[in-house]
Amino acid sequence: PAPDAARGRVATWAAALAGGGLFFLGAAARLAVRGTGRSAEAEALSRRLFGFMRDTPPWQAALLVSVVPALVEETFFRGWILTAFAGRSSPAGRRAFANVAQAALFALFHMLPERMPQTFALGLLLGWLTNRSRSILPAVVGHAVHNAMPLALVAWAGAAAYDAELVRPH
Numbered sequence: 001p002a003p004d005a006a007r008g009r010v011a012t013w014a015a016a017l018a019g020g021g022l023f024f025l026g027a028a029a030r031l032a033v034r035g036t037g038r039s040a041e042a043e044a045l046s047r048r049l050f051g052f053m054r055d056t057p058p059w060q061a062a063l064l065v066s067v068v069p070a071l072v073e074e075t076f077f078r079g080w081i082l083t084a085f086a087g088r089s090s091p092a093g094r095r096a097f098a099n100v101a102q103a104a105l106f107a108l109f110h111m112l113p114e115r116m117p118q119t120f121a122l123g124l125l126l127g128w129l130t131n132r133s134r135s136i137l138p139a140v141v142g143h144a145v146h147n148a149m150p151l152a153l154v155a156w157a158g159a160a161a162y163d164a165e166l167v168r169p170h
Contacts, residue, residue, distance in 0.1 A: 011133035015142030018125055023149035026118030039114055053154055062151055070144035077106045077123065078130040078139045086131070099127040122146060 038046065053061050085098030103123030107116040126139035 008133050008135055008137065011129050011135070011138035012141050015126065015129050015138035016145045018129075019122070019142030019144070019146035020149055022118065022122050022125065023146050026115070026121070030114060030118070034114065039112075041112055042114060045112065049150060050154070053151060058151075058155065062148060065151055066144045066148040069147055070140050073106070073109075074126070074136050074139045074143050077102050077109075078127055079136045081105060082127050082130060095131055099124060099131065102127055 049065070052065075056064070082098050082102045085101050086095045090098070103120050106123035107120035110116070110119045112119075122143070126142050129138040129142065130136055
């Protein structure tokens with residue numbers, strides 16, 4: 001937890017809102033730039049994700065798509081890599097470099113070129129919040145909310161979303 005509990009709570013709420021908002025902002029930007037076309041890799045990932053969500057209980061899907069990746073990736077990228085690059089008490093320039101470096105590695109780790117700008121932006125934001133709050137909890141929450149957005153959209157759209165996605169012409 002953050003040394004300043006109020007700062008930690010504010011950072012955690014900000015991360016949750018920003019994580020969800022960045023999902024939609026990134027999707028809108030991608031649609032504006034690339035239209036509705038997707039790469040073969042994104043198409044395959046989408047099919048696997050929709051199939052998984054269709055065949056898995058909602059609580060298990062939320063745990064495996066949202067919570068577990070957020071915990072593991074945030075512990076690694078913001079907890080370990082950001083801290084390793086920045087050091088314990090580093091000047092602002094070094095912390096900024098560390099934040100950009102870990103965000104770039106985070107984007108590369110996800111290996112989906114059309115999502116790399118969005119993933120890089122998410123990494124920058126979560127790294128900044130980690131630096132400001134001195135805790136990875138806001139980053140875990142923001143990342144989990146970001147990852148939960150496809151689950152929430154499909155739950156909101158219902159079974160028709162599965163059918164439309166899986167029978168869509170390619």
